[in-house]
Amino acid sequence: MDFRLSPEEEAFRQEVLDWLKENLPKNWSGDRFTRDRDPETWNIYREFAGKLAEKKWVAPAWPVEYGGLGLSVIQQLIFNEEMAYHQAPLGYSVIGVGWAGPTIIVYGTEEQKQKHLGAITSAETMWCQGFSEPNAGSDLASLQTRAVRDGDDYVINGQKIWTSGAHLSDWCILLARTDAEATKHKGISYFLLDMKTPGISVRPLIDMMDNHGFNEMFFDNVRVPKDCLLGEENRGWYMAATTLDFERSSIGGAVGGRRMVEELVGYARETKRNGKRLSEEVTVRVRLADAALEVEIGRMLSYRVVSMQARGLVPNYESSIAKLFNTDMQFRLAKAGLEIMGLYGQLEPQSKYAPLRGKFERQYLWQTGMIVGGGTPEIQRNIIAMRGLGLPRQ
Amino acid sequence: MDLGLDEQQELLKNFARDFLEKECPESVVREMEEDEKGYSPDLWRKMAQQGWMGLIIPEEHGGTGMKLCELVVLLEEFGRALVPGPYISTVVLGAVPIMEGGNDEQKQQLLPKIAAGDLIMTMALTEPSAKWDADGVALEAKKQGDDYVLNGVKLFVPDAHVSDQMVVVARTSKGETAEDGITVLLVDSKSAGISFELLRTIAADKQCEVTFENVKVPAANVLGEVDKGWPIVEQTKRMATVAACAYLVGLSQMDFDVTLNYAKERVQFGRPIGSFQAIQHKLADVVIDVDGSRFITYKAAWSLQEGEPDADMMISMAKAWTSDASRRVVAHGQQIHGGIGFTKEYKIQLYFRRQKWMELMWGDADYHRELVAQALEV
Known part of the structure; x- marks a missing residue:
């Protein structure tokens, strides 16, 4: 029971803060949700990734030999906290650093490691994730995209969906079925796919925020050499489930929430309605107090994951708890913000009347996606109940 | 940063769990509900022998000199076992004001006795106005020669009827603020003019109405300064609030453990009810509530212990969250148990009733949300 950071860890936090002050885009208000994922924003992401690369901070947790700094989990936590608090534009490397790289580190051949890891940490390549399909969402293992061996190649046919950034990516981690006869988890393989390969087409999937982030991806006889296979054939499902000893605590949600509470408190204090400050109203005070304390609970649940990792334990359902709570919490926070704002809550960023630059309206929409992405609340509860609490399936 | 227990805390937890399973089984809890004193002198003595009464009392005064975080670990186990009796009343409501505001003589006289288990104490703060704040304190203490004379009523005073001494929060003058003019006095519970009436409560714990009628208290029994006693009460409230959270964490954990076990064993439609998603998802929500309560309570305890600037906010966050979360936990516990949970015979109701008690003590969620x-x- 010790919540203090060591002097070295505090010094590292200061280093991150100082660096952010210098390197965040000019006039960066952190309003990623106001214009997320338009081409201009993606350029900001790309530039920022370049700056991180100079500091070896694209994937600072990775081992030094792969272009990281081998940070401790506590240092990773600090790094992630400050990036989230300042809403740093990290979009460029999310899949490369969070998914592709860690799996390549464990399962890749020496050649694959040489080819990809350095390119990720130097921000030369952007990755997307070809996992979900129209009929394989929560039941991901029922995916139907086929990869058929043909001589020294694989030929891929099928469709993926919800592929964030596919239209800008250089590479894709792709799950495809290589054995149609095997039970569903046992016939899936993991591929590293060059997005320039002929036969791939990408179609925008515009979200309800009117952003272009997602895409549909179609594969029409896409022919790739067999060295695009990562790890063993038909072991892809189990590789996708691999989590390394990297910080996976969903701390970003809790910290981003803290920032939003601060802004909302400021708004309630400064805004007068009918001659009274919003902050004098009991309902507003209750909503703000709840928001603030839920953010703190989210932070504790994330810290618990990191604290376990720092002790050399492997978090299991604890990460699901942090993910579930923090995404739900952020949605409730956005909702509370809109309720406090009343009629003004509905205004989009373009309106001159929009409170807090329309950030809460954007967040209110965005979080509905974040709640289901990466495992719906129902799937997380299944994991908690069955894997964590040992409740029977039948 | 480490949210887990250290070696000493782990030892304390394991020892307390074994000890209480043996010495404070469900049968004792039930017996004490009916018992007028509400505690077992035998168990009290055994707990004192473990050094628990003096857990947070400095070694120089006969205690073991541990800190609030260790007390939280122990109280989690108390909540788990629903230990009845005046432990929090004595160790927190009695000892903390003395440690906080007492002079050397008062400390030397009283703290070793508390640590030895020879003194039962409580604090008489709340009145029929049922307020935790200074403006709820109306009980009058008037200087008369070398004495103060107390007149008024205290209500919801835990364990007063079995106490040897009470820390009475009284009003000696009307100052500019409600906090001004409050004096804290050590009062012998046997003093002439004091009468006790036990309240019947949802948890069958022992709270009292305490009536003071011209009760004489020597001026030497003032804790701290006359008219300036409120900070002593505030510090005690902080500790008591954390203690209530810790008790609720243990209570919630045990209610959950019992419920989880039941869900795995109870068969309906040919399968354990715990295999149904309707039950699984409830239990997943419960474990989030329990874990959230535990870690925010640890954070609050640590912040107070270390004197962090945001300690007050953390304490209020902890009590606001834990009050609501623990109610959700025990409500799900009842629900998942179905009819059996409603019976007096089955143990889960003991937890359900005590949750409401601790939810209310030292400020419920609404009270603490406003403080947040x-x-x-x-």
Whole structure:
């Protein structure tokens, strides 16, 4: 029971803060949700990734030999906290650093490691994730995209969906079925796919925020050499489930929430309605107090994951708890913000009347996606109940 | 940073769990509900022998000199076992004001006795106005020669009827603020003019109405300064609030453990009810509530212990969250148990009833949410 950071860890936090002050885009208000994922924003992401690369901070947790700094989990936590608090534009490397790289580190051949890891940490390549399909969402293992061996190649046919950034990516981690006869988890393989390969087409999937982030991806006889296979054939499902000893605590949600509470408190204090400050109203005070304390609970649940990792334990359902709570919490926070704002809550960023630059309206929409992405609340509860609490399936 | 227990805390937890399973089984809990004193002198003595009464009392005064975080670990186990009796009343409500405001003589006289288990104490703060704040304190203490004379009524005073001494929060003058003019006095519970009436409560714990009629208290029994006693009460409230959270964490954990076990064993439609998603998802929500309560309570305890600037906000966050979360936990516990949970015979109801008690003690969620709002400078 010790919540203090060591002097070295505090010094590292200061280093991150100082660096952010210098390197965040000019006039960066952190309003990623106001214009997320338009081409201009993606350029900001790309530039920022370049700056991180100079500091070896694209994937600072990775081992030094792969272009990281081998940070401790506590240092990773600090790094992630400050990036989230300042809403740093990290979009460029999310899949490369969070998914592709860690799996390549464990399962890749020496050649694959040489080819990809350095390119990720130097921000030369952007990755997307070809996992979900129209009929394989929560039941991901029922995916139907086929990869058929043909001589020294694989030929891929099928469709993926919800592929964030596919239209800008250089590479894709792709799950495809290589054995149609095997039970569903046992016939899936993991591929590293060059997005320039002929036969791939990408179609925008515009979200309800009117952003272009997602895409549909179609594969029409896409022919790739067999060295695009990562790890063993038909072991892809189990590789996708691999989590390394990297910080996976969903701390970003809790910290981003803290920032939003601060802004909302400021708004309630400064805004007068009918001659009274919003902050004098009991309902507003209750909503703000709840928001603030839920953010703190989210932070504790994330810290618990990191604290376990720092002790050399492997978090299991604890990460699901942090993910579930923090995404739900952020949605409730956005909702509370809109309720406090009343009629003004509905205004989009373009309106001159929009409170807090329309950030809460954007967040209110965005979080509905974040709640289901990466495992719906129902799937997380299944994991908690069955894997964590040992409740029977039948 | 480490949210887990250290070696000493782990030892304390394991020892306490074994000890209480043996010495404070469900049968004792039930017996004490009916018992007028509400505690077992035998168990009290055994707990004292473990050094628990003096857990947070400095070694120089006969205690073991541990800190609030260790007390939280122990109280989690108390909540788990629903240990009845005046432990929090004595160790927190009695000892903390003495440690906080007592002079050397008062400390030397009283703290070793508390540590030895020879003294039962409580604090008489709340009145029929049922307020935790200074403006709820109306009980009058008037200087008369070398004495103070007390007149008034205290209500919801835990364990007063079995106490040897009470820390009485009284009003000696009307100052500019409600906090001004409050004096804290050590009062012998046997003093002439004091009468006790036990309240019947949802948890069958022992709270009292305490009536003071011309009760004479020597002026030497003032803790701290006359008219300036409120900070002593505030510090005691902070500790008591954390203690209530810790008790609720243990209570919630045990209610959950019992419920989880039941869900795995109870068969309906040919399968354990715990295999149904309707039950699984409830239990997943419960474990989040329990874990959230535990870690925010640890954070609050640590912040108070270390004197962190945001300690007050953390304490209020912890009590606001834990009060609500623990109610959700025990409500799900009842629900998942179905009819059996409603019976007196089955143990889960003991937890359900005590949750409401601790939810209310030292400020419920609404009270602490407002304090959070204030701390946010809303």
